[in-house]
Amino acid sequence: MITFDEPTGIFHLQGKQTSYFIQKNEQNHLFHLYWGSRLEKRLPDYVLKEIKRASYIADADHITEYKLERLPQEYPAFGNSDLRKPAYQLTFQNGTRISDFRYVSHKILEGKPELEGLPSLRESDDCQTLKIQLHDSYQNLDMTLFYTLYEEGDIITRHVELENVGEDAVEINQLNSACVELPTSDLDLLHLSGSWARENGIQRTPLSQLNYRVESTRGSSSHEHNPFIALVEKETTETTGSVYSMNLVYSGNFEATVDVEMQDAVRMQIGINSSLFDWQLNASETFVSPEAVLVYSQNGLQELTHKYHNAYQEHLLPPKFAKEVRPVLVNSWEACYFDLQEESLLELAQTSKDLGVELFVLDDGWFGHRDDTSSSLGDWFVDQKKFPQGLEPFIRQIKQLGLDFGIWVEPEMISEDSELYRQHPDWCIEVPGRLKSYSRGQFVLDLANTAVQDYLIATLTELVQRYDIDYVKWDMNRSMTEPGSNVLTSIQQKEFYHRYMLGLYRVLDQVTQTFPDILFENCAGGGGRFDAGMMYYMPQTWTSDDTDAIERLSIQEGTGLIYPAITMGAHVSQVPNHQIGRVTPLKTRGVVAMQGNFGYEMDLSKLPAEEKVEIKEQIQQFKAIRSTVQLGKFYRLAVPVRDNAKAWLFVDDQQVVISYVQIHAKPNSPSKRLKLTGLSANTLYQLPTGEKRYGDELMAFGVAIDVVKEDFYSQQWILKKLEEA
Numbered sequence: 152m153i154t155f156d157e158p159t160g161i162f163h164l165q166g167k168q169t170s171y172f173i174q175k176n177e178q179n180h181l182f183h184l185y186w187g188s189r190l191e192k193r194l195p196d197y198v199l200k201e202i203k204r205a206s207y208i209a210d211a212d213h214i215t216e217y218k219l220e221r222l223p224q225e226y227p228a229f230g231n232s233d234l235r236k237p238a239y240q241l242t243f244q245n246g247t248r249i250s251d252f253r254y255v256s257h258k259i260l261e262g263k264p265e266l267e268g269l270p271s272l273r274e275s276d277d278c279q280t281l282k283i284q285l286h287d288s289y290q291n292l293d294m295t296l297f298y299t300l301y302e303e304g305d306i307i308t309r310h311v312e313l314e315n316v317g318e319d320a321v322e323i324n325q326l327n328s329a330c331v332e333l334p335t336s337d338l339d340l341l342h343l344s345g346s347w348a349r350e351n352g353i354q355r356t357p358l359s360q361l362n363y364r365v366e367s368t369r370g371s372s373s374h375e376h377n378p379f380i381a382l383v384e385k386e387t388t389e390t391t392g393s394v395y396s397m398n399l400v401y402s403g404n405f406e407a408t409v410d411v412e413m414q415d416a417v418r419m420q421i422g423i424n425s426s427l428f429d430w431q432l433n434a435s436e437t438f439v440s441p442e443a444v445l446v447y448s449q450n451g452l453q454e455l456t457h458k459y460h461n462a463y464q465e466h467l468l469p470p471k472f473a474k475e476v477r478p479v480l481v482n483s484w485e486a487c488y489f490d491l492q493e494e495s496l497l498e499l500a501q502t503s504k505d506l507g508v509e510l511f512v513l514d515d516g517w518f519g520h521r522d523d524t525s526s527s528l529g530d531w532f533v534d535q536k537k538f539p540q541g542l543e544p545f546i547r548q549i550k551q552l553g554l555d556f557g558i559w560v561e562p563e564m565i566s567e568d569s570e571l572y573r574q575h576p577d578w579c580i581e582v583p584g585r586l587k588s589y590s591r592g593q594f595v596l597d598l599a600n601t602a603v604q605d606y607l608i609a610t611l612t613e614l615v616q617r618y619d620i621d622y623v624k625w626d627m628n629r630s631m632t633e634p635g636s637n638v639l640t641s642i643q644q645k646e647f648y649h650r651y652m653l654g655l656y657r658v659l660d661q662v663t664q665t666f667p668d669i670l671f672e673n674c675a676g677g678g679g680r681f682d683a684g685m686m687y688y689m690p691q692t693w694t695s696d697d698t699d700a701i702e703r704l705s706i707q708e709g710t711g712l713i714y715p716a717i718t719m720g721a722h723v724s725q726v727p728n729h730q731i732g733r734v735t736p737l738k739t740r741g742v743v744a745m746q747g748n749f750g751y752e753m754d755l756s757k758l759p760a761e762e763k764v765e766i767k768e769q770i771q772q773f774k775a776i777r778s779t780v781q782l783g784k785f786y787r788l789a790v791p792v793r794d795n796a797k798a799w800l801f802v803d804d805q806q807v808v809i810s811y812v813q814i815h816a817k818p819n820s821p822s823k824r825l826k827l828t829g830l831s832a833n834t835l836y837q838l839p840t841g842e843k844r845y846g847d848e849l850m851a852f853g854v855a856i857d858v859v860k861e862d863f864y865s866q867q868w869i870l871k872k873l874e875e876a
Contacts, residue, residue, distance in 0.1 A: 153259050153279045153300055159196040162257070162281060164298060165189060166305040169447050171298075173225050173283075174199060178212055179253035181225035181283065181296075183332045186395060188449040204414040208232050221414065223332035226285075226296055226311070228252065236362070236410045238330040238420060239311070242322040243290055252285035252294050263299045266310060268653050270400055270687030271442040272466040277303040291317030306462050307445040308400075314437040323430040327422030329397055329443035336360070336415040338384060341394075342407070343377040343709045348697035348730055350374050350678035351709035355383070358417065363409040366424055370595075370631030370648060371675055372402050372682040379713055380407040382419060387451055389787060390828075394448040394455045397421040398713055400467075401441035402684035403652040404428070427634075429645035444683065452712065453786060453828075459713040460785060467683060468718070471667055472690035476777045477717065477748040478555060478670075479507065479770055480622070484514035485698070485724050486754035489523055491516045491537045495756075497548055502756040504552045506763060507770035510622055510750075511549050512557035517542070519569060525592035528564040529571030531610055546619050557622030557670075560614070562607050563655065564593045564628065578603050580651075582635035590629035598654030599636045599647055607658050615666050625689065627675040652684075659688040672720060681710060691718050691748050698724035698752055700735045700743040701814055701863060704797045707746050708787065716801070717781040719747030723769075725754070737762060739865035741769040742810050745780060746799065749773045776801070776808045776869060783808075784829060791823045791856075802829050807836065807870040809854065816859045826853035835873040843873065 154163045160175035161184070172184035172195060184198050204221035211217045211232040219233040229237035230249045242248050259281055263274040281298040293314040300307055309329040315321055336358045342365045343351040356363075365380055367373035381396035397419065399405050404424035411417055421443050432438050444462065448455040464473050481503040483496060491513075500511045518534055519527025527534075533542050549556045565572050565579050572579070572594075579594035581587050587594060596603050615623070634647050643650070663671060671689040673680060677696035685692065692714075695706045703721065710719055721744040726734045744750070755766065773780075783803035788811075790796040796813040811825055830836070830846035837843050838854070854868055 152302060153281050153298075155257065155259065156194055159194050161194045161196060162283075163194065164281065164300045164307060166300060166302050166307070168449065169305050169307075171300075171307060175254045178214075178217075179255075180219070181254060181285075183223045183225045186331055186333075186445075186447055187393065204416075208234065223334070223416065224330075226252075226330055227418075235412055236408065236418060236420070237325070238327045239313075240324040240425070241290075241292075242324055244319045244321075248324075250287050250290060250292070252287045252292070255284045255286045257281065257283045263308075264297070266439050266442055268656060269439060269441055270656060270684045271310070272299070272301075272308050272400070272444065272462065273470075275301060275304075275466055277301055290319075290321065291315075292321065301462065301466065304462050304465065305446075305458055308442050309445060310442045311440045312437055313432060315432045315434050318434050320434065321432045323432055323438055325422070325425035325428070326430075326438065326440050327420045328399060328440045329422070329445060330418065330420045331395065331397075331445070333382065333395065333417040333419065336411045336417050338382045338417065339387070340409055341381040341383050343379055343712065344375060345706075345709075347374045347676055347679065348695060349702070350681065350695050350706050351377055351712075352705055353709045353712065357385075358382075358409065358411050360411045360413065360415070362411075364406060365408075366406040366426075367404050368424060368427055370403065370634065370651070371627065371680045372405060372684070373630075374676065374679040378405040378407065378421070378682055380409065380419065380421065381455070382409065382417065383452075389453045389789070390451045392451050394446075394452060395419065396446045396448075396455060396713075398444045398446070398459070398683055399441055400444060400683040400687070401652070402655070402680050402682050404648050423649060427648055430649065431642050431646070441684070456712055456785065456787075460715040463683065463686060464715050464717065467686050468690045469663065469667070469688070472670060473717075474782055476781050477691065478509035478622075479773060480510035480512050480557065480722075480750035481508045481755060482512040482514050482624075482722065482750060482752050484559075485729055485752040487516070489516040489521065491534075493538060493545060496545070498756045499754055500549055500552055500554055502763070503751070504554055506755060506767045507774070508554065508751070508755075510555040510557055512559065512622060512624060514559040514624070515561075515626075517558070523592075526566045526568035528561055528566040528593050529569040529596070531560065531562075531614055542618055550619060555621035556619060557624060558618070558620055559624045559626060560611070561626040561628060562611060562658070563596050563598065565596050566593050568592075577637045580631060580634060580636065582633050583637065585633055585635075588632040590632070593629060595629065595631050597636050597638070597651070598658065599650035600638045601654070602638075604654045604658050608661050611658075611662050612665055615662075615669065620669060622670045622672065624672045624674055624693070627680060629676075656684075656688075663688045674720075678706070678710065681714065686714075686718060691720055693720040694747065697730045698722055699728040699731050699733050700740045700812070701733060702731065703743050704812060704814075707743070708797060711746070711785060711787075716747050716785055720750070721745070721747035722750040722752045723766075724752040735863040736861075736865070737765055737769070739812060739863050741773075742812060742865040742867050745773050745776065745808075745810065745867075748781070749777070772867075776806070779803045779806055779808050786829045788825060788828065790825070798825055800827060800829060805872055807868075807872070809868040809870070811856060811866045813859050813864045815862050816864060820859065822858070823856045824853040825856055826850060836870040837873055838870055839868055
């Protein structure tokens with residue numbers, strides 16, 4: 152529920168467990184009063200009056216001791232008695248950068264407006280939206296702050312719209328999507344970082360008087376950092392402590408900052424990366440910022456995870472696939488790479504079907520004259536040498552086996568050795584006169600160019616209409632360099648990165664709406680664009696190109712902190728592992744891959760008979776737990792030695808799925824138990840042994856871990872729910 156109290160000027164966004172307070176004062180400035188556990192009745196109108204901070208700065212509005220720098224502003228400007236990091240910065244025709252937006256009016260709406268041209272959480276029955284309109288009378292600009300409260304889901308989304316209602320153009324240098332001030336710096340910064348093949352590692356750093364910046368400058372949300380930050384209390388665990396977090400629904404360059412000022416107040420913000428962004432806002436135009444999702448947890452990281460998972464599964468993913476279990480697939484990449492031969496592929500497909508696989512995916516190498524990474528991107532027609540009769544007969548044979556068919560594309564890229572480049576060399580990203588950098592023998596298509604967007608929409612539509620395709624893997628395998636466009640004006644070149652994202656979203660929107668029944672998987676060299684923006688169009692993402700089971704433990708743990716299991720591609724691959732050469736048991740590879748959307752990256756037809764038997768059983772096992780993993784509730788479990796093991800649990804109304812992986816065996820180790828969580832205390836559960844135990848016992852004593860006598864050991868338990876006492 153969203154309410155406004157006229158006497159105090161306080162807005163109250165009251166969720167199921169959360170309260171968020173904004174106060175408007177007599178000067179029509181907005182202040183952030185509180186974000187935390189739900190408050191029922193009292194409006195804290197005394198908070199601002201009781202703030203006592205020294206500030207060596209001028210008074211605002213010529214009011215004695217009215218200093219914005221020592222007050223928690225809701226969406227702060229720069230220079231008007233506040234010299235801290237602002238939420239936005241504008242440059243005006245006279246060269247000045249000082250703005251002064253004041254409250255004008257507000258509306259409380261049922262539902263949620265869409266963001267023009269951008270992905271965002273979808274409207275639901277439990278949401279209301281607060282629109283606060285501000286105005287800068289000197290420059291004649293309107294700014295609207297949007298807050299949507301999902302009451303049951305207990306989350307808030309925020310974005311900002313800036314409208315030029317004057318006559319002179321304005322340059323936007325920064326426009327963050329959300330800003331929150333907290334009164335203490337006795338917190339840790341938590342974020343997700345890594346690199347290609349090491350994505351989304353959980354990092355935790357104590358705050359001090361410093362400016363912290365988590366960002367991407369690579370043209371995508373990146374392998375390096377995820378567009379997510381959280382501030383957590385020092386003693387926060389899985390089940391205790393307060394967590395304040397932001398996740399940006401955006402797939403391009405972003406910045407998430409935390410600034411600790413001299414009096415220990417903290418300002419946390421997220422938005423488009425301002426170092427690579429400017430936007431010319433002409434008269435009568437409006438600029439819309441991406442959406443930020445704000446989640447507060449008063450019960451540690453576990454509750455944080457549940458709120459994000461619920462929000463994204465209920466309101467972000469394409470509705471058709473949000474609660475539809477995913478098929479078990481086999482992908483041709485690590486089985487064949489570019490060496491695609493129809494006979495071998497059909498043998499792989501037949502074996503896969505016999506073992507229980509449901510979807511066959513033809514990966515890179517099927518088009519143009521693509522025998523390596525040096526050619527053919529952009530030429531989305533069949534390589535006749537590899538498929539002499541074309542793809543139709545091949546797909547028909549796949550379908551006759553009883554398998555669905557999927558295909559790999561990399562639409563945003565172009566090879567210099569391609570028909571498309573020879574026809575349209577000006578369609579790639581470039582700065583005229585500058586050397587264009589190769590990466591994997593490819594350039595990036597200029598999606599700021601509407602002609603390129605139209606070409607991709609038409610080409611992909613024709614491809615999918617021509618062939619009987621059930622699944623599309625959409626890859627993106629390089630960062631952007633020499634960012635520039637042949638169709639943008641000199642002023643617009645500074646807008647390139649964001650215009651690219653708007654172009655990409657237009658293409659994705661039209662293609663996925665035209666083919667709503669096709670399962671699209673997002674990939675960017677693995678998890679290089681694993682973000683909420685892409686999830687709006689594509690319900691799952693290839694989590695990492697690193698398929699080693701042990702490396703995947705931390706990658707999937709970090710990704711699963713905020714993104715649901717049903718969005719994570721997780722496959723079993725061959726050993727020695729193609730990325731790092733490690734040899735792990737097939738069982739362990741299976742247990743780890745069963746944490747998301749399950750499949751195989753290997754030539755199943757070439758395996759020995761005993762491994763085929765094990766894989767058939769593995770697939771049967773996953774199908775028995777699939778709905779629990781992909782639609783149930785997820786918990787990370789405490790393990791006896793955290794740096795040597797990982798454990799997790801999924802639970803729904805039918806069963807509990809528990810997985811444990813230990814990295815190294817140790818001699819003469821004492822017997823260990825794995826305590827469970829998230830169970831119903833009075834419900835009786837049946838263990839794989841046939842024994843029956845109540846939920847409170849299992850949460851108090853756990854299940855016994857077998858004696859571990861080998862490295863890379865795994866164990867999995869499936870507990871059946873029986874009845875409640």
